[in-house]
Amino acid sequence: MSKLIPIERIENKIYLIRGQKVMLDRDLATLYQVKPIRLREQVKRNKTRFPSDFMFQLTEKETAAMLSQNAIPSKKHLGGFFPYAFTEHGILMLSSVLNSERAVQVNITIMRAFTRLRQILLENKDLKYLFNELKHKVDQHDVEIGLVIRAIEKMIASEEKPKGKIGFI
Numbered sequence: 001m002s003k004l005i006p007i008e009r010i011e012n013k014i015y016l017i018r019g020q021k022v023m024l025d026r027d028l029a030t031l032y033q034v035k036p037i038r039l040r041e042q043v044k045r046n047k048t049r050f051p052s053d054f055m056f057q058l059t060e061k062e063t064a065a066m067l068s069q070n071a072i073p074s075k076k077h078l079g080g081f082f083p084y085a086f087t088e089h090g091i092l093m094l095s096s097v098l099n100s101e102r103a104v105q106v107n108i109t110i111m112r113a114f115t116r117l118r119q120i121l122l123e124n125k126d127l128k129y130l131f132n133e134l135k136h137k138v139d140q141h142d143v144e145i146g147l148v149i150r151a152i153e154k155m156i157a158s159e160e161k162p163k164g165k166i167g168f169i
Contacts, residue, residue: 005031005106010113015085016109017062021117022085024058031106032098040084042097054090058082086115096116 013027025043029036043050058066063082086094088111095107 005109007109007113009114010110011117014113014117015066017058017085018056020085020087021114022087023091025084025086028086028091028094030093031110031125032100032103034098039094041096043094046093046097049089049090049093054086054093055084055086057084 005134010023010031013031014021015024016022025039026036029039032039060082066083092107092111095103120132
């Protein structure tokens with residue numbers, strides 16, 4: 001299945017909305033090879049399986065933001081509806097309500113895409129930590145270099161002062 005649907009194609013369909021990584025109903029319907037209306041019907045028939053942390057409907061403002069960012073090509077693309085957004089858990093639940101072999105296989109690929117995104121984010125956190133450590137060390141070196149420069153400047157300034165004669169008169 002991952003050869004039929006490249007993970008990169010799925011990753012491009014994962015959006016950050018309301019602080020959650022989600023996929024839109026229309027994109028999921030395309031991946032599952034079902035009509036979006038059928039997907040929404042199955043969700044409505046099984047409403048109890050989709051609490052608000054599994055699925056939510058985008059508001060007019062969120063939909064407009066998606067349009068302005070070109071995540072959605074046009075309102076016509078949505079079929080006159082505000083799209084539903086499914087979290088990772090909601091997507092898992094979709095395979096049980098769609099009840100097809102394709103849904104199961106697509107879900108496996110989608111879960112791999114979410115896992116890959118999590119790994120990338122963890123790697124970025126590690127890089128951020130290492131960068132902050134490096135920055136701290138560089139800042140510390142800057143302080144130490146500044147102290148060395150001031151000490152050298154004091155030595156140079158003391159050499160420039162005229163010295164009194166040494167010896168007996």
